[in-house]
Amino acid sequence: MLTKNKTNLIEYIVKIIPMAIMMWIIYFFTIDPHNGLATAASWIYGLYLCCLYALMLFTKRTALYRRIFFISFALMFFPTFIINLIETRGRMGLSEADIVNTETPFCHIVIPITVIQAALSKTIIFPARLSGHYASIYSMLTIWLATSIVLGRGWCSWVCFYGGWEEGTSRLSKKKRLNIDKPPEQLRTFNYAMLLFLVLVSGVTVSSIYCEWFCPFKLVTEYSEITDFKSYLATIIFICAFFGLVVVMPFLTKKRFQCSIFCPFGAFQSIVDYISIYRVSIDTDKCKKCGKCISICPTLSMTEACYKETGHPLRSCTKCGECIDSCQAGAISYDFNHRKRARKESSNPFMILLSPSILLPFSAFIFSVIISSSFAPSTIKLAMMALSGGIK
Amino acid sequence: MKKVRNIITVLLAVVAAASIPYFFINQESIISYLQRVFPLKVDERYTGGDISAEFIDPYGDDNGDGSLSYPAYEQWSTEGTLDLLKFTIHKPVTDGKWTSLRVFQQLDLCLAGFSNPLSGAAGFSNPVINIYIDIDGSAGGSTKTAKSRAELVSFSPLAPWDFVVSINGFSQKADLSSFDGSYHSSVMVYSSPSENSIYIRLPLEKNGLLPIMDGRKVSYYVVVGAYSQLAQGNFMNIKTRGSSRLRPRVFDYLSPDGVDQHKMLSSWNETSRSYAELKPVTWDPAQSESNSIANEELEKLKNLAEKELQSQPSKKLGEISQENLKGTALLIEYFNYSYFKEAESEADKILSEEPENAIALAYKGSITAMNGGKASSVIDSVNLVQKAYEIFDKTEEVAVTDEEKLTLYMNRGNVSKSIPESVFLKSLSGAKDFERAAQIFQTMDGENSSKAASALINAGECYIRAGKNTAAEVCFIKASSISSLSAADRYKLALRGFIQTAPSN
Numbered sequence: 001m002l003t004k005n006k007t008n009l010i011e012y013i014v015k016i017i018p019m020a021i022m023m024w025i026i027y028f029f030t031i032d033p034h035n036g037l038a039t040a041a042s043w044i045y046g047l048y049l050c051c052l053y054a055l056m057l058f059t060k061r062t063a064l065y066r067r068i069f070f071i072s073f074a075l076m077f078f079p080t081f082i083i084n085l086i087e088t089r090g091r092m093g094l095s096e097a098d099i100v101n102t103e104t105p106f107c108h109i110v111i112p113i114t115v116i117q118a119a120l121s122k123t124i125i126f127p128a129r130l131s132g133h134y135a136s137i138y139s140m141l142t143i144w145l146a147t148s149i150v151l152g153r154g155w156c157s158w159v160c161f162y163g164g165w166e167e168g169t170s171r172l173s174k175k176k177r178l179n180i181d182k183p184p185e186q187l188r189t190f191n192y193a194m195l196l197f198l199v200l201v202s203g204v205t206v207s208s209i210y211c212e213w214f215c216p217f218k219l220v221t222e223y224s225e226i227t228d229f230k231s232y233l234a235t236i237i238f239i240c241a242f243f244g245l246v247v248v249m250p251f252l253t254k255k256r257f258q259c260s261i262f263c264p265f266g267a268f269q270s271i272v273d274y275i276s277i278y279r280v281s282i283d284t285d286k287c288k289k290c291g292k293c294i295s296i297c298p299t300l301s302m303t304e305a306c307y308k309e310t311g312h313p314l315r316s317c318t319k320c321g322e323c324i325d326s327c328q329a330g331a332i333s334y335d336f337n338h339r340k341r342a343r344k345e346s347s348n349p350f351m352i353l354l355s356p357s358i359l360l361p362f363s364a365f366i367f368s369v370i371i372s373s374s375f376a377p378s379t380i381k382l383a384m385m386a387l388s389g390g391i392k
Numbered sequence: 393m394k395k396v397r398n399i400i401t402v403l404l405a406v407v408a409a410a411s412i413p414y415f416f417i418n419q420e421s422i423i424s425y426l427q428r429v430f431p432l433k434v435d436e437r438y439t440g441g442d443i444s445a446e447f448i449d450p451y452g453d454d455n456g457d458g459s460l461s462y463p464a465y466e467q468w469s470t471e472g473t474l475d476l477l478k479f480t481i482h483k484p485v486t487d488g489k490w491t492s493l494r495v496f497q498q499l500d501l502c503l504a505g506f507s508n509p510l511s512g513a514a515g516f517s518n519p520v521i522n523i524y525i526d527i528d529g530s531a532g533g534s535t536k537t538a539k540s541r542a543e544l545v546s547f548s549p550l551a552p553w554d555f556v557v558s559i560n561g562f563s564q565k566a567d568l569s570s571f572d573g574s575y576h577s578s579v580m581v582y583s584s585p586s587e588n589s590i591y592i593r594l595p596l597e598k599n600g601l602l603p604i605m606d607g608r609k610v611s612y613y614v615v616v617g618a619y620s621q622l623a624q625g626n627f628m629n630i631k632t633r634g635s636s637r638l639r640p641r642v643f644d645y646l647s648p649d650g651v652d653q654h655k656m657l658s659s660w661n662e663t664s665r666s667y668a669e670l671k672p673v674t675w676d677p678a679q680s681e682s683n684s685i686a687n688e689e690l691e692k693l694k695n696l697a698e699k700e701l702q703s704q705p706s707k708k709l710g711e712i713s714q715e716n717l718k719g720t721a722l723l724i725e726y727f728n729y730s731y732f733k734e735a736e737s738e739a740d741k742i743l744s745e746e747p748e749n750a751i752a753l754a755y756k757g758s759i760t761a762m763n764g765g766k767a768s769s770v771i772d773s774v775n776l777v778q779k780a781y782e783i784f785d786k787t788e789e790v791a792v793t794d795e796e797k798l799t800l801y802m803n804r805g806n807v808s809k810s811i812p813e814s815v816f817l818k819s820l821s822g823a824k825d826f827e828r829a830a831q832i833f834q835t836m837d838g839e840n841s842s843k844a845a846s847a848l849i850n851a852g853e854c855y856i857r858a859g860k861n862t863a864a865e866v867c868f869i870k871a872s873s874i875s876s877l878s879a880a881d882r883y884k885l886a887l888r889g890f891i892q893t894a895p896s897n
Binding site: 024025027028029033096097099100101102117118122123124125126127128129130131132133136137138139141142143146149150206207212227228277278336354356359362363366367370 | 398401402404405406408409412413415416419422423424426427430431432433434435436437438439440487489490491492498515580582583584587591593770771774775778813814819856857858859860
């Protein structure tokens with residue numbers, strides 16, 4: 001038998017393998033080796049990602065470092081995205097000319113609204129490019145499909161470039177000013193109703209209603225130009241939705257309010273989650289029923305029934321790992337999907353590499369690295385240029 | 393059983409994790425496969441409707457009756473800004489989305505060149521375009537231009553126009569009016585500089601254009617002039633020495649099949665003081681013919697292309713060595729006959745003596761990128777391709793002569809075309825390189841025009857990879873207007889529908 005210290009040491013050594021692979025992936029997808037300031041920016045971002053993954057891996061505090069990544073990714077995404085828009089079409093606003101030219105980036109939130117129509121009639125009810133564009137329809141669909149198979153609803157905590165806003169605002173306050181830990185069932189399932197409503201109305205009107213009327217993130221991506229009363233009204237809704245759902249409610253409740261209550265893509269991913277490889281499991285025998293996981297869960301995915309009966313959170317779980325980090329009994333862990341009982345961690349330190357607690361953050365972080373690397377280094381470059389007075 | 397299931401799950405998870413980077417590296421191939429097995433299209437209510445007809449106008453005929461040339465001012469330096477290449481008619485849309493119009497018909501105009509030197513509000517400033525529409529045959533309408541003494545042309549009495557749309561780049565709204573002045577409205581003008589295109593959407597609800605919805609025969613006259621704010625109808629006055637006062641102020645005109653533009657625009661009559669009479673292009677949905685090339689013609693072109701490929705000479709290494717070639721000539725010979733190792737050592741030899749030899753640098757860049765393709769690890773591959781672009785950048789700094797620039801553009805273009813787009817995003821710059829190369833080829837004599845065509849086809853293929861389909865079409869139309877095409881290029885253009893027949897001999 002190996003002593004505990006020796007086991008820990010071997011475990012540390014074994015973990016160098018995923019770390020090395022991740023460093024290779026970060027280098028490959030992030031580093032721009034021969035391009036002056038862009039090279040420096042890419043190295044800064046690459047090192048930042050390496051540090052985060054190393055901390056995630058060796059401290060076992062996955063949720064904390066994922067959160068740091070997620071918030072910084074959201075903040076770094078928007079400047080570059082907006083600059084890309086300005087470079088492509090001369091402005092951030094979405095005009096009718098851009099729609100005619102199909103210059104509208106295809107965002108993942110549109111997927112549930114368009115995918116049924118696409119499956120039935122092979123047409124997309126959104127004015128985006130089919131391929132060749134940085135946010136084309138096929139490109140976004142393939143990324144979504146790959147991510148869904150691996151992560152399911154985990155998209156919302158590892159890949160989504162909007163979620164970081166709420167994650168950030170929900171962490172601004174130390175205590176909850178509005179407690180919705182045990183919300184009424186209607187509130188918990190509201191986003192499913194929202195999804196159904198949007199799919200039906202979009203199907204009938206052949207239009208992406210969510211983008212036209214409800215998206216809170218228009219304010220930080222591309223707003224429609226105000227040309228008439230309709231666009232004026234829509235803009236008011238966008239502003240209210242952003243401040244209400246993304247700033248105020250997360251700040252008061254310390255929950256990702258828009259993601260868990262409002263976002264149709266989140267509801268869609270909860271359904272898609274059935275095909276994903278991973279989920280979160282609760283060892284009901286080990287659990288001390290303290291209820292801390294309910295309080296900490298940012299997406300209202302924990303209930304008493306989860307740790308008393310079912311042994312796993314609701315399908316709306318985004319696999320962020322907050323409950324895993326906070327559970328002092330160590331009863332919650334990442335697991336493979338469709339397993340009836342919580343998995344017991346192997347005592348063999350070599351087998352740790354094949355455990356979901358290593359494989360899920362590893363797989364999810366690869367998506368995070370690749371998707372964020374298209375934007376974040378450019379934002380760092382911009383910041384460097386701004387600091388050196390290069391931007392006028 | 394449970395153990396087997398667990399092993400399969402773990403295996404699946406490991407394979408999934410390992411596959412993610414490969415998924416992103418090969419995303420382009422996955423997308424092109426998906427496009428084949430599950431073809432999608434954007435709903436026509438957003439894009440302007442399915443295409444009902446496309447009329448191609450020859451490239452390089454922006455000289456009116458054959459005697460016009462662009463004004464000499466700097467603002468007119470971009471070539472082809474008055475050269476109409478394609479006129480597209482869409483099917484009417486009855487429930488437009490994300491647009492202020494519910495019922496409309498979209499018309500697209502694609503030009504050979506696009507520029508906005510005078511900052512026109514609609515995104516272009518050189519052309520003024522009038523589209524005259526006849527919806528009722530000879531029943532009613534006008535054979536005179538909308539503004540007298542504007543274009544200096546007249547229209548066929550068999551198809552007098554009923555409506556005219558007057559477009560210029562200085563307003564985002566074009567004028568739509570009826571021949572008798574009873575209806576006047578404005579039409580939104582959209583442009584896409586990256587696609588060399590202007591789009592207009594005709595409102596069909598509240599005017600006499602509604603009959604277009606019936607699917608009836610409609611005729612169009614599209615005339616392009618040089619914009620001048622002060623001129624009559626904005627068609628710039630053309631003054632050449634000894635020029636007739638009846639010479640049309642039209643640089644390009646969408647002539648129907650079998651009609652010579654030069655002849656038609658020269659058909660004014662000094663004696664009777666009558667203007668040149670234009671014939672329209674007509675779209676008759678009842679007699680719509682497939683524009684695609686017949687299978688037997690395509691087969692013929694394919695055979696010719698294969699024959700051409702087989703007749704390509706090949707040389708053995710020894711033969712090249714015996715030719716007493718030296719320096720860049722030897723390097724090019726090695727490269728052209730696919731002796732890349734020898735080409736690389738020759739390039740290195742030249743560069744050790746002349747580090748700034750642009751031709752050797754350009755070939756060195758290509759060979760470095762090729763080595764990237766053969767590298768054992770992906771990381772080496774990417775590094776070598778990046779290095780190749782560094783070499784190309786250096787080449788750009790030192791290339792002075794046309795030959796050096798051409799070598800750079802062709803080498804860099806070919807590399808950009810062959811590397812994965814999802815990793816390097818170089819298709820657009822590749823297209824630009826090929827276009828620049830085509831321009832240089834066109835200034836040369838003899839066989840080089842067929843090389844220009846090849847470069848244009850490559851540019852078009854790069855544009856398609858970058859999702860710029862209209863820009864690609866512009867290249868294909870330009871290429872198809874070149875008479876001395878190789879069989880392979882003719883076949884490529886025929887496959888895309890830009891050439892209808894095989895050469896007779």
